[in-house]
Amino acid sequence: MRKQTVKWFLPFLLLLPVLSWAQDERPPVTRAFFIDNAFIMQEPGKVIDLGSVVIRNGLIEAVGKGLKAPLDAKTLEGDSLYVYAGFIEGLSHTGVPKPKQPERGSRPEVKDPGNPPNSVAGIQPERSVTDMMKADDKSVSDMRALGFTAAHVVPYGGMLPGQGAIVLLGGDDEREMVLRTNTSLYSAFEGGRRVYPSTTMAIMSKYRELYMQAEQVKGQSDKYATNARGMNRPEYDEVLEAFFPVIDKKMPVFFEVDDVKEVHRAIGLSKELGFDLVLAEMTRGQLVMDKLKATSTPVFLSLDLPKEKKEDKKKGGKGKGDKKDADEKKDKKKGDKEMSPEKKMILDQAEARRDASRKELEEQAAMLAKGGVDFGFSTLNVKAGEIRAHLGRMIKAGLTEDQALAALTTTPAKMLGIADVAGTVEKGKIANLVVTDKPYFAEGSNVRYVIVDGTPHEYEAKKKKKSGLSDPNATVKAAGEWTITIDVPGQSTESTLTITDDGGSLSGTMSAEGESRSLSDVTLDGSNLTFGSQFEAGGQRINLSFDLIIDGNNIEGSVKAGNFGSFDVEGSRTPE
Amino acid sequence: MKKYNIIFLLLFAVATSMTAQTEKGSIHIKNGTVITITNGILENADVVITDGKITGIGKSLKAPKGAKVVDATGQFVMPGIIDAHSHIALDAVNEATNIVTAEVETGDVLDPLDVGIYRALAGGVTATHAMHGSANAIGGQCETIKLRYGTYDPEELKMEGAPRTIKFALGENPIRVHGEGNRLHARTRMGIEQVFRRAFSEARDYMTAQEDYNKKMTSDPQAVPPMYDRRMEALADILRGDIIIHCHSYRADEILMLMNVCKDFGIEKIVYQHVNEGFKVAPELAEFGAMASVFADWWAYKFEVYYSTAYNAAILTRNGVVTSINSDSGDYIRHLYHQAGKTQRYGKLTDNEALRLITLNPAIQLGIEDRVGSLEKGKDGDIAIFNAHPLSVYAVPQMTIVDGIVRFDIKEDNNDMRMSVDPEDVDAMMLDYDHDHRCMEGAAEELFHH
Structure with a gap:
């Protein structure tokens, strides 16, 4: 049952023409911007209080x-704003659409799993990520909204x-x-799906073989170039x-490590084969600190952290929140x-050991900083x-705010070789800036502007959520019928949200004006209800x-x- | 000037830390019953280990400076147990995608965080043969490791200088995975033989091409070498005698078949693993110089393993075949001394013969007998201490020492000795006792057998 439009989505549809016109057609009025009376963190530890920044034609003037x-x-509005250099992702897939995940355990159709084509084996080092980028991929706006303005991006795939x-996280086209x-040869210990190389031992072997074959062929090519006859x-x-280029040390290998x-x-591989190595997605780096220092390998730490234990479990306990967790506990x-x-x-x-293990991961950044890595x-x-929550947890575990900022700005700029144009708020650099209403790492701080390549992206300060629940011991019940209003500027519509609880598994529908849609991934975590839905309009699929x-x-x-942004939702339970 | 010295010292410290020096210690074990394996039993004797090596065995020895002193009064001191067939401490076991994978090495996927290492130490084991699985006729190269529990560096598990070994497999496993599973060769036991013959023939061709190139390049600077091929390199190294074959086997006819293949290609070093029908061809094995690593009394887990006997180890031993008893299991590895004891009930082996099955003989099979497997001056300080004679059913391992470092001490044996813990889930693995066999791991779930 695929209808062309669903009426309760109408408010969003109204946005479509406005936004696309604004993005594609109208040239900017000016490419000069001014930020005044701001607290400017030029680089970690170097502050200008009540300073100003002039931006012109994409550069900091x-x-x-x-x-x-x-x-x-144009003056960017806001009182006592905080200005930082735009953040830099050391290694990411931002802007690269995620390929469909194949079914787990399935094997691609190949004649001989021991000798699959390179594309199936995950051996495609000749590809460039620039051929895969999409400027309008959701990941670009998501990362930008956090303050990231540049990223070292790589394709999805297997071992190579x-x-x-x-890339800069802005601009209308790739x-x-x-x-x-x-900038890098991206490598990972990621095997083929039941095709060679499927295990890390085969990946290691294949890596050595390819590298040594490349050296061999390169030697021959050089000879052939000088004397072919x-x-x-x-x-x-x-x-x-x-x-x-890796053999010539003109390009480093970025290895994703788990x-x-x-x-x-x-x-070990880099020592054996002799290539320049950069490590990414590192966790528990404090356990290999000596080796990191001895080899002076540049490192990028994972910004991922394990889920935090919910503290309210023991106190409030019986609510349906943390249900899965609580059930697991009960079983055990x-x-x-x-x-x-x-x-x-x-x-x-x-x-206790699980908690210690989580702490070990949270402390990584602090320990490395202390150790001088x-x-x-x-x-x-x-x-x-x-x-942002993960950064907060790392800071709580001992990382200083200056160290965190360095890891987001100056250090990646240096490691990626772009320190001449990025990483600090200095005259002549690319105008990549993050502007917040409180210090970035402070509680309740909002990103107000992210300026990429001289173009500001404005963000609303989030409305304060009502402080706490009115009754902390009350049971949170999601099931039932709710009347909600989605606040799209100039156009608000009432819809009915119906959540059904089938023995702990939630599902739901949303309807307006006689049309209804089912919801996906309905989850209640504590008092936090999340779900998704999507609709198609103007040839685009829009995820809500x-x-x-x-x-x-x-x-x-x-x-x-x-990509159209966030809109406020308010509502109440429909009286039975 | 001073500054330069400091910088130099720092650089030196960094450089030495880079060469993955394994930790070595000094220990003075006092007044125990010392089972040497090669030189009888010494009562009330000491064993002294200095910087990881045994420097003295005898009465009232002097301790080296700074040595840890262990009072072994009333206890039994024996060489650390060696398991010639194990899959503990591995992140991957089978590269089951091709019937020949001679180029892969388990040494690349060692897992120092596996709690199985500690469990094996608690059974008096100090070294294991970390083997590739049996999914392929020619599997990967294996790694002889020392159980240096506590390190995070996979390299530090490796027993430096141990000869290279490789896993082969006969019979049902490779046939099921590649013939039946992937619908490729080999579909019969005959086909498996051809896999070996073809692989070795290709390796010979590869070696010839390399020799031709080496000759040609002296006169022709533009000569092009054959493309580097790691699989062929490994197979060629087998032909050169640089790698010991360890072959998963059950049936006597296939055991003879592989010896014939080896003869045809001039290969001399072969150890058969499992070898349940080894008792049928013991004289032939002895004549060839092939060795056997067997289970004490385990069979009938699939069709080709029905014709078996608990007398296997004894019959092989009496026929002059160098025989060991292995675990192939994270569970059996913890009581290999009991497994060895079974050969006294089934075959009346002497105490020393039984203990050789789990010490010196596996060491010989792995080519490390000059380093471990018996208590002798100059050998590695790898030792297991028991509260009773290790072949007694009351024996409990008290302390296990590797390179002079205590890696297991029953007095400091906490409930949770894991090196790495899931940060999101409470895994009370101490309550869930599992005894997994990993021989066919990674070879598709439906084929999960030995």
Whole structure:
């Protein structure tokens, strides 16, 4: 049952023409901007209080105190704003549409799984990420909204997915985004799906073989280039040729590693074969600190962290929030009465070790900083929505705010070789800036502007959520019928939200004016109700993701509509 | 000037830390019953380990400076147990995608965080043969490791200098995975033989092409070498005698078949694994110089393993075949001394013969007998200490020492000895006892057998 339009989505549809026209057609009125009376963090530890920034034609024209607004400049509004250099992702897939995940355990159709085509084996080092970028991929606006303005991006894939590029997270098309190309040979211990190389041991072997074959062919090609007559022509192989700049040390290998064992394996390979190595997605780096220092390998730490334990479990306990977690617990602890004291002690110890293990991951950044290892962050595996919380947890675990900022700005700029144009708020650099209403890492701080390549993107300060629940011990009940209003500027519509609870598994529908749609991924986590839906309009599929807080019979929050931004949602339970 | 010295010292410290020096220690074990394996039993004797090596065995020895002192009064001191067939401490076991994968190495996927290492230490084991699985006729190269529990660096598990070994497999496993599963060759036991013959023939061709190139390049600077091929390199190294074959096998006819193949290609070093029908061809094995690593009393888990006997180890031993008893299991590895004891009930082996099955003989099979497997001056300080004679059913391992470092001490044996813990889930693995066999891991779930 696919209808062309669903009426309750009408408000969003009204936005479509406005937005696309604004993005595509109208040239900007001015390319000069002025930020005044701001707290400017030029680089970690270097502050200009009550300073100004002038931006013109994509570059920072001036930074300092007592600057006058140029006549043609638009002043970015806001009192006592905080200005930082735009953040840089050390390694990410931002702007690269995610390919469809194949079914788990399935094997691609190949004649001989021991000798699959390179594309199936995940051996495609000749590909460039620039051929895969999409400027309007949701990941670009998501990361930008957090303050990221540049990213070192690489393709998705297997052990050798392709070559990376450094891009700016703004611009109308992919070409405009590109800052540097062929910046890295991206590698990962990611095997083929039941085809060779499927295990890390085969990946290691294949990596060595390709590298040494590339050296061999390169030697022949060099010889052939100088004196071809009488010599057998070396075979052309785009996979092997992709290694040539690596062999010449003109291009580093960026290895994605999962935990300490893979750090050792990647460093081992680089030592054995002699390539320049950069490590990304590192976790528990403090356990390999000596080796990192001894090899002076540049590192990017994972911004992902394990889920935090919910503290309210023991106190409030019985609510349906944390249901899955609570159930798991119950299964394991099956009635405290039946459990022997020894078993209980063992379980308590196991729980303590889990917590220690989580702490070890949170402390990584602080420990490396203390140990004098420079690092940036990579974002291959973290959800954009969790990044600020994760940074907060790392800071709580001992990372200073200056160290965090360095890892987001100056250090990645240096490691990626773009420190001449990015990483600090200085005259002549690309105008990549983050502007917030409080210090970035402070509680309740909002990103107000993210300026990419001189173009400001404005963000609303979030409305304050009502402080706490009215009754913290109340049972949160999502099931039932709700009347909600989605607040799209100039156009608000009432819809009916119906949530059904089928023994703990939630589902739901949303309807307006006689049309209804079913919802996906309906989840209640504490008092936080989230679900998704989508509709198609104007040839585009637009994803909606709702994020609501239930407080007794009231519900409020926001909905994110594809690239069009977030809109407030408010409502209440429909009286029975 | 001073500054330069400091910088130099720092650089030196960094450089030495890079060469993955394994930790070595000094220990003075006092007044125990010392089972040397090669030189009888010494009562009330000491064993002294200095910087990881045994420097003295005898009465009232002097301790080296700074050595840890262990009082072994009333206890039994024996060489650390060696398991010639194990899959602990591995992140991957089978590269089951091709019937020949001689180029892959388990040494690339060692897992120092596996709690199985600690469990094996608690059974007196100090070294294992971390093997590739049996999914392929020619599987991957294996790694002989020392159980240096506590390290995070996979390289530090490797027993430096141990000879290279490789896993082969006969019979049902490779046939099921590649013939039946992938609908490729080999579909019969005959086909498996051809896999070996073809692989070795290709390797010979590869070696010839390399020799031709080496000759040609002296006169022709533009000569082009054959394309580097790691699979062929590994197979060629087998032909050169640089790699010991360890072959998963059950049936006598296939055991003879592989010896014939080896003869045809001039290969001399072969150890058969499992070898349940080894007792049928023991004289032939002895004549060839092939060795056997067997289970004590385990069979009938699939069709080709029905014709078996618990006398296998004893019959092989009495026929002059160097025989060991292995675990192939994260569970059996913890009581290999009991497994060895079974050969006294089934075959009346002497105490020393039984203990050789889990010490010196597996060491010989792995080519490390000059380093471990018995208590002798100059050998590695790898030792297991028991509260009773290790072949007694009351024996409990008390302490396990690797390179002079105590890696297991029953007095400091906490409930949770994991090196790495899931940060999101409470995994009370101490309550869930599993005894997984990993021989066919990674070879598709439906084929999960030994």
